[in-house]
Amino acid sequence: MTKLAIVKIGGNVLENNEELTKFLTFFAALEGTKILVHGGGKLATQMATNLGIESRMVDGRRITDAQTLQVITMVYAGLTNKNIVAQLQALDCNAIGLTGADGNTVQAHKRPIKSIDYGYVGDVDGINANTISKLLSSELTPIFCAMTHDGKGQLLNTNADTIASELAIGMSVHFDTSLYYCFEKKGVLMDITDEDSVVKHIDTNKYQQLLEQGIIADGMLPKLANCFHALNQNVHQVCIGDITMINKKSDLFTTITL
Amino acid sequence: MTKLAIVKIGGNVLENNEELTKFLTFFAALEGTKILVHGGGKLATQMATNLGIESRMVDGRRITDAQTLQVITMVYAGLTNKNIVAQLQALDCNAIGLTGADGNTVQAHKRPIKSIDYGYVGDVDGINANTISKLLSSELTPIFCAMTHDGKGQLLNTNADTIASELAIGMSVHFDTSLYYCFEKKGVLMDITDEDSVVKHIDTNKYQQLLEQGIIADGMLPKLANCFHALNQNVHQVCIGDITMINKKSDLFTTITL
Numbered sequence: 001m002t003k004l005a006i007v008k009i010g011g012n013v014l015e016n017n018e019e020l021t022k023f024l025t026f027f028a029a030l031e032g033t034k035i036l037v038h039g040g041g042k043l044a045t046q047m048a049t050n051l052g053i054e055s056r057m058v059d060g061r062r063i064t065d066a067q068t069l070q071v072i073t074m075v076y077a078g079l080t081n082k083n084i085v086a087q088l089q090a091l092d093c094n095a096i097g098l099t100g101a102d103g104n105t106v107q108a109h110k111r112p113i114k115s116i117d118y119g120y121v122g123d124v125d126g127i128n129a130n131t132i133s134k135l136l137s138s139e140l141t142p143i144f145c146a147m148t149h150d151g152k153g154q155l156l157n158t159n160a161d162t163i164a165s166e167l168a169i170g171m172s173v174h175f176d177t178s179l180y181y182c183f184e185k186k187g188v189l190m191d192i193t194d195e196d197s198v199v200k201h202i203d204t205n206k207y208q209q210l211l212e213q214g215i216i217a218d219g220m221l222p223k224l225a226n227c228f229h230a231l232n233q234n235v236h237q238v239c240i241g242d243i244t245m246i247n248k249k250s251d252l253f254t255t256i257t258l
Numbered sequence: 259m260t261k262l263a264i265v266k267i268g269g270n271v272l273e274n275n276e277e278l279t280k281f282l283t284f285f286a287a288l289e290g291t292k293i294l295v296h297g298g299g300k301l302a303t304q305m306a307t308n309l310g311i312e313s314r315m316v317d318g319r320r321i322t323d324a325q326t327l328q329v330i331t332m333v334y335a336g337l338t339n340k341n342i343v344a345q346l347q348a349l350d351c352n353a354i355g356l357t358g359a360d361g362n363t364v365q366a367h368k369r370p371i372k373s374i375d376y377g378y379v380g381d382v383d384g385i386n387a388n389t390i391s392k393l394l395s396s397e398l399t400p401i402f403c404a405m406t407h408d409g410k411g412q413l414l415n416t417n418a419d420t421i422a423s424e425l426a427i428g429m430s431v432h433f434d435t436s437l438y439y440c441f442e443k444k445g446v447l448m449d450i451t452d453e454d455s456v457v458k459h460i461d462t463n464k465y466q467q468l469l470e471q472g473i474i475a476d477g478m479l480p481k482l483a484n485c486f487h488a489l490n491q492n493v494h495q496v497c498i499g500d501i502t503m504i505n506k507k508s509d510l511f512t513t514i515t516l
Contacts, residue, residue: 078339082360086413102340134392138361138396155344
């Protein structure tokens with residue numbers, strides 16, 4: 001099976017032009033078949049403010065009303081995605097920017113209203129591995145932003161970590177798939193105040209142990225849940241760390257296996 | 259050779275939700291291989307106003323400074339393009355939204371400064387017929403917005419009529435290509451006050467005659483120039499009219515040949 005790297009880039013890297021260029025240079029140089037997934041949270045918040053639209057967050061998740069969805073479509077699928085694509089083209093990476101609506105690549109449904117109405121937020125139903133494989137075999141590198149669609153004409157705001165793990169799961173039918181969650185830290189840290197205290201390997205037992213110790217907490221909880229969700233569905237391995245892990249220039253990052 | 263229809267949709271159709279839905283329903287039902295090209299002028303102007311950015315036009319052409327380019331990227335490549343894609347998906351048309359940067363499909367250079375500095379405006383150098391053919395043979399329908407790139411990381415605002423004619427020229431190497439300029443009128447009118455006074459057929463001689471009579475004037479001048487530019491470079495035929503011409507439900511539209 002051909003190897004496929006799915007790389008999710010975190011918001012803090014995206015929002016710093018210098019860090020973004022450094023990341024894209026690493027990503028473009030990465031050999032073999034690859035996919036990039038990005039969100040773009042803070043820029044959307046800023047644009048919403050500029051347009052006089054109030055951003056409402058509940059537990060770190062954005063409430064996406066109709067106006068906010070417009071802003072997200074403009075920022076994620078327009079400004080952020082197309083600038084990444086243009087920069088990658090300049091680095092000789094034949095990038096193609098996508099939402100889940102493009103080529104019907106990521107299908108979702110609007111999250112049902114329970115205690116909170118998240119608005120136009122999508123929960124992923126599945127990905128279209130055949131179409132994505134055709135793009136990859138055309139030597140294109142798909143760049144997914146954090147948007148999906150419901151197949152009935154509605155675009156939906158969707159968590160980028162989830163899109164990355166669902167892509168990894170779906171593509172593992174055709175490829176030997178590795179999933180990289182790339183952010184500003186070097187990996188999962190034993191001590192949050194010590195940047196070098198990276199836990200180099202986490203398996204199912206270690207995961208339970210770190211959960212009990214409270215080492216995995218806050219934003220790391222859903223990220224690690226996504227990792228094990230992917231691993232349990234045939235994804236080869238998941239790595240968490242900064243850009244240097246992608247081409248293994250540094251060995252200081254977290255590898256996660258079952 | 260397989261037939262290919264390249265359809266350019268005008269701004270006035272785009273900006274009216276009811277007309278847009280009607281158009282997209284026609285477009286989705288169109289049999290065979292097809293490509294859609296759109297701009298999105300007025301919505302970009304409105305969004306720029308909402309963001310406190312002044313829109314400057316010279317001879318009907320937008321001066322694209324850095325801030326305006328951001329707005330155009332958000333509106334053309336984001337809001338307009340992705341809503342068209344999502345709506346087409348709901349109509350069982352497997353649409354994929356593109357700028358010229360995506361897959362390096364439309365290459366351009368920044369227009370040189372002469373008497374007027376148009377800013378980040380692109381003049382098309384060529385299209386990537388191989389990549390577009392691969393998308394078409396993957397049964398995808400490309401939806402191009404009016405943006406290109408210079409291959410050095412710079413996105414460029416580019417006239418949608420020009421993108422459509424350059425796509426038609428470039429794709430005519432692989433396909434028997436027809437180009438449709440679709441707008442709110444039924445075609446080229448002999449009498450601008452009479453909606454039904456459509457000139458049904460224009461060839462090179464008739465074109466000269468209409469130019470001399472002043473029938474082809476204003477916005478029709480660059481459009482017709484684009485048509486003959488395409489016809490002179492192996493495009494099979496060009497049609498100008500409203501949505502009903504696309505599936506030949508009406509015979510009241512303008513056909514242009516050499």
